[in-house]
Amino acid sequence: MKQSIELDSKISNFIESCLQKPNHKSYLIAVLHKIQQHYGYLSLEHMNMVAHRLQVPTSMVSGVATFYHYFRLKPRGKYAISICLGTACFVKGADKVLEAFETELGIKMGETTPDGLFSLENSRCLGVCALAPVITINERIFSKVTAQNVPGLINKVKMEIPMTE
Amino acid sequence: MVHLKIDGNTVTVPEGTTILHAAEQIGIHIPRLCYHPDLSVEGACRICIVEVENNSNFLPSCATKVHENMQVQTNSPEIRRARRDLIELILDNHPRECQTCERDGNCELQNLAYTLGVRERLFEGRRKKYKIEKSSPSVIRDTEKCILCRRCVRVCSEIQGVYNLSQLYRGFDTVVAPAYNAPMEESVCIACGQCINVCPVAAFIENNSTEQVWQALADPKKHVIVQIAPSIRAAIGEGFNQLPGTSMTGQTVTALRRLGFDAVFDTNFGADLTIVEEANELVNRLESGEKLPLLTSCSSGWIKFLEHFYPELIPFASTCKSPMSMLSTLLKTYYAELVKIDPKDIHVVAVMPCVAKKFEIQRPELASPHGYPYTDSVLTTRELVWMIKAYGIDFVHLPEQEFDAPLGFSTGAADIFGTTGGVMEAALRTAAEKLTGQPIKEINFTQVRQVKGLKEASVKIGDTSLNVAVANGLTNAKTILEKVKNKEKEFHLIELMACPGGCIGGGGQPYPPEGYYVLDPEIIKLRAQALYKIDEAKSVRLSHENKFIKKLYQDYLKYPGSEVAHKLLHTSYSPREPKGIK
Ligand code: SF4
Ligand code: SF4
Ligand code: SF4
Ligand code: FES
Numbered sequence: 001m002k003q004s005i006e007l008d009s010k011i012s013n014f015i016e017s018c019l020q021k022p023n024h025k026s027y028l029i030a031v032l033h034k035i036q037q038h039y040g041y042l043s044l045e046h047m048n049m050v051a052h053r054l055q056v057p058t059s060m061v062s063g064v065a066t067f068y069h070y071f072r073l074k075p076r077g078k079y080a081i082s083i084c085l086g087t088a089c090f091v092k093g094a095d096k097v098l099e100a101f102e103t104e105l106g107i108k109m110g111e112t113t114p115d116g117l118f119s120l121e122n123s124r125c126l127g128v129c130a131l132a133p134v135i136t137i138n139e140r141i142f143s144k145v146t147a148q149n150v151p152g153l154i155n156k157v158k159m160e161i162p163m164t165e
Numbered sequence: 166m167v168h169l170k171i172d173g174n175t176v177t178v179p180e181g182t183t184i185l186h187a188a189e190q191i192g193i194h195i196p197r198l199c200y201h202p203d204l205s206v207e208g209a210c211r212i213c214i215v216e217v218e219n220n221s222n223f224l225p226s227c228a229t230k231v232h233e234n235m236q237v238q239t240n241s242p243e244i245r246r247a248r249r250d251l252i253e254l255i256l257d258n259h260p261r262e263c264q265t266c267e268r269d270g271n272c273e274l275q276n277l278a279y280t281l282g283v284r285e286r287l288f289e290g291r292r293k294k295y296k297i298e299k300s301s302p303s304v305i306r307d308t309e310k311c312i313l314c315r316r317c318v319r320v321c322s323e324i325q326g327v328y329n330l331s332q333l334y335r336g337f338d339t340v341v342a343p344a345y346n347a348p349m350e351e352s353v354c355i356a357c358g359q360c361i362n363v364c365p366v367a368a369f370i371e372n373n374s375t376e377q378v379w380q381a382l383a384d385p386k387k388h389v390i391v392q393i394a395p396s397i398r399a400a401i402g403e404g405f406n407q408l409p410g411t412s413m414t415g416q417t418v419t420a421l422r423r424l425g426f427d428a429v430f431d432t433n434f435g436a437d438l439t440i441v442e443e444a445n446e447l448v449n450r451l452e453s454g455e456k457l458p459l460l461t462s463c464s465s466g467w468i469k470f471l472e473h474f475y476p477e478l479i480p481f482a483s484t485c486k487s488p489m490s491m492l493s494t495l496l497k498t499y500y501a502e503l504v505k506i507d508p509k510d511i512h513v514v515a516v517m518p519c520v521a522k523k524f525e526i527q528r529p530e531l532a533s534p535h536g537y538p539y540t541d542s543v544l545t546t547r548e549l550v551w552m553i554k555a556y557g558i559d560f561v562h563l564p565e566q567e568f569d570a571p572l573g574f575s576t577g578a579a580d581i582f583g584t585t586g587g588v589m590e591a592a593l594r595t596a597a598e599k600l601t602g603q604p605i606k607e608i609n610f611t612q613v614r615q616v617k618g619l620k621e622a623s624v625k626i627g628d629t630s631l632n633v634a635v636a637n638g639l640t641n642a643k644t645i646l647e648k649v650k651n652k653e654k655e656f657h658l659i660e661l662m663a664c665p666g667g668c669i670g671g672g673g674q675p676y677p678p679e680g681y682y683v684l685d686p687e688i689i690k691l692r693a694q695a696l697y698k699i700d701e702a703k704s705v706r707l708s709h710e711n712k713f714i715k716k717l718y719q720d721y722l723k724y725p726g727s728e729v730a731h732k733l734l735h736t737s738y739s740p741r742e743p744k745g746i747k
Contacts, residue, residue: 062344
């Protein structure tokens with residue numbers, strides 16, 4: 001694999017410091033976290049780079065990257081829809097909301113629509129359980145969302161109508 | 166020692182023994198699926214569950230160690246029910262394709278379902294839907310049939326050190342695949358086929374070439390030639406319920422003639438020729454002191470590994486083509502001229518213990534200058550067994566026949582090519598005579614004989630002492646190659662074979678017969694013994710004394726390492742992407 005892309009120097013230094021430690025391969029997840037934080041997702045090139053730098057087989061890197069929901073393998077959409085699947089939201093039907101988003105957008109949790117507009121992810125509890133189910137689209141919070149609201153919400157976002165709650 | 170009771174019988178076993186092993190000591194075979202004796206314990210399938218006193222849950226016996234006074238129950242209606250439920254769960258999302266499946270009749274899942282008494286399918290579960298992945302000329306991946314036992318992942322990493330496979334995604338979407346779910350052809354897969362061997366189902370199988378061969382055989386315009394690798398004769402019998410280690414050279418030749426091949430030659434001839442060329446290469450390098458150690462080059466899986474993982478060591482590899490490719494080249498040049506047949510009308514079939522050979526024949530650098538490949542099709546031992554059965558040949562009772570001359574004649578040195586240590590021994594026999602100019606006194610180099618994965622030895626030839634090493638299984642190869650790279654020890658000759666035990670343990674060999682398990686060192690040992698016996702029984706046991714090889718040099722190649730020998734019998738290697746991580 002050609003390694004044409006650069007790696008942020010902070011991350012590069014972090015890998016370097018990991019290599020000094022006795023069990024450096026165990027830092028794989030930490031390194032991937034840093035890459036995702038910085039670049040928003042794990043690109044194939046970055047995963048390859050990490051594999052070679054840490055000398056961890058690429059199969060293991062992609063095993064880890066695909067196992068944890070947290071890691072995203074494609075860039076985020078312009079609108080990142082984040083659905084809280086915490087207990088309170090779940091009980092109030094967050095799973096139905098997720099399903100509705102999945103059918104409406106034709107993507108699964110963790111994926112991005114081909115036009116790059118929307119991506120779906122799940123969030124931890126936002127601490128506003130009274131308003132469950134809660135979702136966020138980029139920075140904005142929407143409460144008491146139902147499956148029926150979903151098409152309307154998507155339309156609003158698409159038409160860039162200023163979003164009110 | 167630990168004392169325990171299994172099903173009321175007292176057993177005494179060393180500390181650290183698992184319940185599964187302890188039970189075997191007293192003749193209890195606990196059913197199992199993900200477990201493999203030579204791989205790490207996975208504990209994934211839980212088919213091997215047993216009841217242990219004071220434990221409310223059933224425990225997996227493959228992953229549970231014994232302790233003093235343990236009371237184990239391996240059978241009860243509840244345990245049998247639970248095991249059956251587990252198998253039913255697997256079957257619920259498994260294709261109902263047994264009758265059209267490559268593993269029909271020798272599938273571990275099928276077998277377990279039968280033994281555990283699954284007689285009806287109550288549920289139809291959600292089915293995984295995946296396309297069959299056919300990018301590799303060697304190994305095909307049929308994800309829908311995978312039961313996620315991870316034996317392939319373990320063999321590829323633990324025995325082969327390739328780490329090509331891992332479990333990707335999670336839950337219902339979990340698959341076993343190369344990094345980034347890439348096609349096999351774009352991965353670091355070295356095409357050894359050990360994943361095919363250990364897979365209990367048909368989720369990994371070889372890329373089948375039988376149809377291509379049937380077609381060639383049915384084409385009256387084609388002169389169809391077959392060659393068989395040394396290790397075939399020692400293993401093919403197992404496909405016909407013969408005990409491991411039964412040699413069946415003569416029957417195989419007869420069967421091939423009955424299948425309609427126009428000429429039946431022996432890869433052994435190519436092996437003898439390889440030795441003459443390689444011994445010459447070794448002597449030259451010893452004299453110049455350059456590019457040592459010489460790394461053998463007959464194992465296609467190993468060579469692909471070299472290109473992905475150790476490109477920096479490519480200059481050390483012997484430039485000799487594999488015995489198969491040497492013979493195929495001669496078939497479409499020397500032999501074609503001899504019998505006056507246009508090479509384009511010749512179809513060369515090679516029966517190999519190996520699926521990496523299916524990859525090898527597609528290497529562009531091994532094609533003729535006219536663009537056609539020298540080897541047209543590679544069949545595994547398994548594929549040939551199937552063809553013989555499909556044709557209705559009563560293999561076991563066949564009369565024994567001889568290979569055709571001249572390219573079917575070989576010395577004992579060639580037969581042992583099929584086992585780990587054999588190429589080394591054959592090379593030493595010839596090199597010894599070349600180096601000393603004297604006939605050798607002791608023809609058996611027992612120092613390099615063993616089926617162990619790794620062996621180093623020092624061999625005295627005349628006044629020189631050669632440091633040699635033999636490695637099979639690429640994890641072992643890595644150990645030696647690291648020593649070479651770090652200049653820990655000075656080696657002169659290293660034999661490397663990708664598969665455990667060498668070609669006799671190849672990825673295309675028959676699935677194990679009843680009473681043995683796949684990669685069972687016992688089977689490997691018996692197959693090796695069969696080859697050493699054939700060697701011993703032969704009157705000529707030095708490759709360079711093969712009379713037809715001598716004639717070939719006289720009439721055609723001139724001398725070992727000559728210009729034409731280089732043109733026809735040698736090749737080159739280049740670094741390969743993606744680069745492997747060691
Ligand atoms: S893998 Fe085994 S159980 Fe599955 S279809 Fe093939 S023979 Fe049947
Ligand atoms: S063929 Fe060999 S290298 Fe390739 S995936 Fe299978 S075990 Fe690994
Ligand atoms: S491919 Fe075969 S060996 Fe690998 S996990 Fe699936 S069933 Fe097991
Ligand atoms: S054989 Fe023991 S858990 Fe699979």
